[in-house]
Amino acid sequence: MSGLSREPIILASGSFSRKAMLDAVGAAYEAIPADIDERGLEAEMSDSAPAEIAQALAAAKAAAVSAQHPAKIVLGSDSLVDVGGTRFDKPESREQAAEHLRSFSGQVMTLHSAAALAQGGQIMWVGGDFARLKFRELSDVFIETYLEAEWPEVAGCVGVFRIEAAGPHLFESIVGDQFTVLGMPLLQVMSALRDQGAIAS
Template structure:
């Protein structure tokens, strides 16, 4: 274990992108994906929804780890300007409809994350990023869907992948759009869990 890392870190997510970001930050961790029902409650805002999901994911993994372990969980969604929550598309038609909604518009990306130890919440936050898309043609949408990239990503796109050419502006955390607001998470891991990545002395 990293000499700076006193507590064991558990990533309660199967996201390869979150795993890559934490690994790039010099952290050592175990991956234990959390399985919860992710369904918005009636009149629940996007921010409240991702915050609740992150908390429930951390809680779901608590019984599988030691009391001293630190659990990091996260949930990311896309919300249109009309407050429509877009999670991972369930079909090609679903993905097409999502991308049409995002085309030539700005939307919000929310990631909620929780740090938990022994069933106790250390910190929970929701980070917001505003992303603007250029107009996407019907042919581009079909080609992107054919690449299969949309299907494991909130909002039906990956900003770090083939959809990067759709984006004209990012206002806020770029890594938040990928699935984890890394700068904020690293500071909170240091301050609330005593886990220091190599970049923080």
Template sequence: MDTPPALILASTSRYRRELLARLRIAFDVVAPAVDETPLPGEAPAALAQRLALAKAHAVAAQHPQAVVIGSDQVAELDGQAIGKPGSHARAVEQLRAMSGRRVVFHTAVAVVCAAHGFADVKLAPVTVHFRTLDDAQIERYLRLEQPYDCAGSAKSESLGIALLEAIDSDDPTALVGLPLMRTCALLRAAGLDPIAAAS
């Protein structure tokens, strides 16, 4: 049996690393050097797709024989992108704004294999319905979870699920940061069958 090509995750996210590990394929992690500044007038979905591809291309340029996965997530409320809060005060602002609202989380995944000229990206939008939250709930949640590295300030895989009324998605891991069904489809298209490569 042919040895499958090396698989690299172009990400520093521990959430994406944990999700990709579910596929039981050996992979390396390489941090991509990519400017994540949005372009003027760039829609959140387009931003997520562009950055996912840019991350994969940046690492694939250094490892042309490897199959490289890049991913990015941008939350959207009223047409505006919501990024990682980075601070408690910003997280409070985000959760107040999203209280009682629907927020779309655009999660994009890209796969690039430079040696074979393969590059593609898929988008997995997730609509999240937030409960109506009061300031006391927001403060207590943030103090307990400190989700300052998560777009939208809520970890659905942890206590953040208590902030939500419903999640609408056709790829169940997309909200956490890596849509595994779309990832598997892209890997197969790149010539890496996840089931054959698993151990």
């Protein structure tokens, strides 16, 4: 499948799931996580819609790494979750992860995933998508059992789940693209990379 990739890109993320998606489609890339103040940018955009914040974070990551590697196409990506009008970030501790899951119990989560491409420090493309995930009622006993199995792997996951691991235990239903749930609107990304000549068209 590597022949489908024409130009190596940089993935401005250390996310296992995003790397796995690029690996699966045969994209040649180097992962260089972006160093930006995500929480600061979110605070500046506190009145903006979650989808707009996710796209702004994806673009900021792509631009930051692109400034250091101007000759390469850089892919930035980000995900935000919204439950009942409240945005949730990655849990900072196992205790906070349990608090998040108690808040999610029986609720519908909207997961916004965004991506951006940059080159020479300039943003060339931004896209995004969303999925809706209905949590089942989660007992305290289940939450502790779940975190015993999944912590600390879910520490870096908004929504406190890995859909490719034990995450499906949390949900009654999921409506949306599987790649968006994994953390990146992959079909949109591939279309944008084809437009840039980075993968075969």
